[in-house]
Amino acid sequence: MSAALLSIRALSVRYRSGGGVLHDIGFDLARGECLAVLGESGSGKSTLARTLLGLLPAGAQSQGRVQFDGVPVDAAGQERLRGRRIAMVFQDAAASLHPLRRVGVQIAEALRRAASTRSVAEALREVGLDAAATLATRHPHELSGGQRQRVMIALALASSPQLLIADECTSALDPLAARGILDLLVRLRSERGLALLFISHDLHAVRRIADRVLLLHRGRVDTCTDRSAFFADPPSPYARSLLAAAVRGDTPPLTAGEAWLQVQSLSADYDRRPALRDVSFDLPRGAALGVIGASGSGKSTLARVLLALQRGHARALMVAGADPLQLGRAARKAWRRRVQIVFQDPGNALDPRMSVADTLCEPLRLHGIGDRSSQSLRVAELLAAVQLDAALASRLPHQLSGGQKQRVAIARALALDPEVLVCDEAVSALDVSVQAGILALLHNLQRARALTLIFISHDVDAVRALCDRLLVLEHGRVVEQGATADVLRDPRHPHTRALLAAAG
């Protein structure tokens, strides 16, 4: 065994304004090894990656010793190593590629700069993109998210690096594409003997790919141990709480009763292209339906049609006692009190100029419910219902954390006492431990208020814990539906099986 490829001792990073981000980080990475850096948002994962590449923003200072291949690395050394012996893949491949140049040209340029003798076709084939197709002549926006990420990896590999830093490189992808990228990274490791620093908050991905796990918590190393030891017997209280948050409860029992949602042969467009075709399902009152599918499968379009936020055509449609496609304006406004939605992106879920109290009062004002004093009572009630401190009422959205914002968004959706609540990827953008809290909240609210819940997600675990029924969409069509327990135990459609395999 040769000496470590990358060796870090007593590394600290602080921003001139905000204080320390990383404290006393130390670890070794052997040749060909995969070390996963696991941590929630704000734990300093990305700062660590940037420090290694010398890409810290102005105003940040780093201290400590970094050795690469036995040689101490200073600022000039980072410059020399970056993009040559150390390469990096980011979360947002769309932003990292030149939008106006064909991907083949971009790869050719990277190969030329690295004085590589390989051809573009070889480079593409290595990352699992079929070069025979017209892929090299396409522009980045003509590729899927997974394909773009593969192109990014091909670019990173052009200079034959020894270390690849992957910063949340699967987080923006749906589970199928993410699984493909993980498999690719595993293969590249064995073929090229590439060392991987895999930065992620995704426990599934880490479990699949890592040899060792480095857990960061508030800028400090909480744990650094073998993968199997980490998952079998979490060595610290924080690691235990993180793993416990990810393991979720059992599927609730199947609900029966009068049909509260009836969808027959629903079709709808997204961006003038058909997004939903011939979708049919029934949902009894008080049931929870999980909708899963890859990105582009029409999940969000379904939510928007059910909420009457966009048009669609259906042979028959009934949501909470009315057909949203047929309602007149006044009737629809009254109907909206009964059907509400929570969106994915907590960052944009709230009007940046409105305080929490104003946001929660808005539905009441819209429907002329109550006066000033009863409205402020209602705000306090709603905040309590989503387990937020009443003192947050005067805050503006930028003063809240992601989880708090999402709780406010849920409180807003509950303000009118709806009967149907649609959650469109409502927890996907949140950290695991925060997710668990929101899921438990949704579960309790659903029981306490007899809500009929439609939970759209690509997270099979969340659906398993929350929903008694399951609907699987592929390219806008329903490929499988039934009781969650049955579908998960015995998936019949190949697409369902692929989704479940990717999530497991």
Place this chain on the structure above:
Amino acid sequence: MPGDRRLRAAILIFAVLALASVAGPWLRPFDAWHTDWAQLQVAPGVAHGHWFGSDAIGRDVFVRTLLAGRISLLLGFGAGLVALLFGLAYGALAGTLGGIAERAMMRALDVVSALPFLLIVVLLLTLFGRSGVLLVLAVGAYACIDLARMLRAEAARLRALPFVQAARALGAGPWWLLTRHIAPNLIGFAFVYLSLAVPQAILVESFLSFLGLGLDEPSVSLGGLLAEGVQELEDAPWVLLAPASFLALLLIAFTVLGDALRSRLHARAAA
């Protein structure tokens, strides 16, 4: 940060010019139209009291430049305000409504912007006579086209965001969305683009005045002075240089100001 230093310099230049054009003329003992028969076309100097010299009929260039700057600023801000009000209303409304209404409103704007602006303004000014109000409205309408386009795009972006969609799902109609969510979130954006629209308006107004379509004495703007200065260029270049420098400084200060505000807005949006 260097950007901050630039911004401070721009604000300082702008403040000095604005203050000078408001208070400056009172510093000197001359009226704008006072003819100093003893000092016809004197070069700039301190001894004879005409700091920036005098023109062919003995009028003080310093006082006239600052008074003209006052008129230019007034017309520019007036036109900018007109552009802001109409552009914000039009763009935000189109962006909020979306669909066919949005497309129709934007195509109508394309038609207007395809018309030869100058021709129309000349027609209007000759038909209805040259007046300050008409000038402000015409230049404001011209600047409002770009502003409306940019605000439409921003409003459409806002409309697709979850918080606006959530308000729709709560039962909010277009008017509620426009007044509670979209317009308030557009204001910062609109003011940044206003800082780019005002210098544009000043420039267009100067151009019209240069062609003789501006206001008459005593409300001559910088463009009018430029036209006079050109006639004396060979004998008394200072008659042209003073208003030209004032205009150039003003436009540069505004442009830097607008740029700095815009990059701040984008930095905040990105954060």
